[in-house]
Amino acid sequence: MSVCKSVLILISLLFSVSLVQCTEFVPVFMWSSNKVNEKVPALHKISQDSFKDDVLEHLKENPFVIVFAEQTLSPEDFAQRDQKGATLFPNLEKHKKNSKVSYLPYVQNPIKALKHLGEEVTEISVSDVTESLQFPLTNILIVDLNDARDDEHRFDMLKRHDAAVISIYKEIAKKHNNILVLYTAHHTSWVAPEDVVSSRKIRSLLAVNERSVFVKNNYSLIYYSEASFVLDKSLNTNGTAVTLNFVDEKENTSIILTGTSDQLQVRFEFSSSTSVGYWILKEVVATYNNTEYNLNSTALSDIYALTTFSYHCGDQTFTGENTNFELYFSAFQVQLFFDGIGNVTKFSDAYDCVGFTSVPIWSGIFVTAVLLLIMTLGITMMMDIKTMDRFDDAKGKTITVNAE
Incomplete structure (x- = not known):
């Protein structure tokens, strides 16, 4: 009987999985x-x-x-x-x-x-x-x-x-x-299921749609969507679409992530600081027609994360300081594994390029601080009001104030 029950349970689980998938x-x-x-x-x-x-x-x-x-x-x-x-x-x-x-x-x-x-x-x-x-x-x-x-x-x-x-x-x-x-x-073109880890939900990348690329290498996971580059951004033209094939290699305490296509080569160098437990993007170099362009991220902060975290940014743009070259990703996520990737197939929690205190949050803090300041000044002024403690008695001796 126990064998029959096990078979029935297995069949029901397979049936439920097939229903979910369809x-x-x-x-x-x-x-x-x-x-x-x-x-x-x-x-x-x-x-x-x-x-x-x-x-x-x-x-x-x-x-x-x-x-x-x-x-x-x-x-x-x-x-x-x-x-x-x-x-x-x-x-x-x-x-x-x-x-x-x-x-x-x-x-x-x-x-x-x-x-x-x-x-x-x-x-x-x-x-x-x-x-x-x-x-x-x-x-x-x-x-x-x-x-x-x-x-x-x-x-x-x-x-x-x-x-x-x-x-x-x-x-x-x-x-x-x-x-x-x-x-x-x-x-559906977007599949982003939620896994339950440590009694809370986190999002993980499970599948890649037609316009997205997900690459797993020896030391890195990288995901990007809609990659394009512009040689002269002053012309306000649409970027040239490009599909980059990424490979990585480890050099001492750095991981070199190189993306190549028929037109463009992009080299990301990530370095690890084991003393503080972070990795950081050290350098980005794009090569087009044998011309190199040193690029920097236009995000508000550097691209970095804890060694057990990934980095994510929507509308990630890299541009040169003294050139008009621009590299654009409509979505970008990367995670480095300096000890080898092992069986990891999805990203960990992500540091996002949008800071925790965004513009609306700062606006709310500023307005609240102004209101608190006004209320504090008002209460202080009200507490400083002093009432009269001496009054003139019509039946008694009048109050005289000697003035010299």
Whole structure:
């Protein structure tokens, strides 16, 4: 009996793990040309069945349903900005202001829910749609945005898809009066589960999406996203995208981390101070066309951390003091292991380039200090007020003050 129970427990665990792995929450942009969509809480997770019921309510009006499906998409993608601060979805953001648009940040398997509605579903590539602008006669049309290019950044691909979605929608609007449009994805692009360590939660890097690179070497872990460099930053041009392949080597008390590509080579030198238990970035040298550029971090503080910690920074930029060369990472995290990395596959807790006392915190401290100073002065002045201790008695002798 004990063996049978063990087998049943093992089967149930495997089944539960498989259910977890097949469940993904992805964002959904949904709008209708006729019906005003209901607003939903921004952080509310919608189950597959609830989303299915919502779509069925829209189908009662017999709309033409078109679904634009990315391969991967996450709510974090809508928060991303390029080097000029522009969003990746300018057209969808403008369309989002319309009262007929609903943005659902976490929907469980929306594509699977649409395929289980019992309606006729047809899938077609976006390249076929843009070439002919002909749409099959079907109840639900899924347009797969699967035209990624080898030499294209994912940022640029999402911007191009944003323009294609609105363009195709306008063409459909010329032929149909009642349209239901959805912009979603098959899978999530960001996976950052939380592990419980010492009765508290910490974030760790588990998987890498298409626009991110995670490298494990002998003595280092490094993660970066959207790397680019600019030769002349005074021209305010977009950076040249680059993918760096990192290798490391140990030299005495230093670790040399070298990233190379067809166009650029970047050399990071990290040194260890065993007496105080810290490691620090000592030098950054970029080489382009046999020209070396000595770079410094533009962060508020040096790049350093305890030997058991990692360093993380969003929008990490390295620039030269006397040159216009600039190296940019939209996200950057590194950790050094001077004794060898062993079986480590994820980062430890991170020192962040944004200090603990940020500008809003300093502003609050300053305003509070001013108010406390005013209150202290007011109370001090009130306590210094002295009342009269002698009064004139009408029946007695008058008070006389001798003045010489």
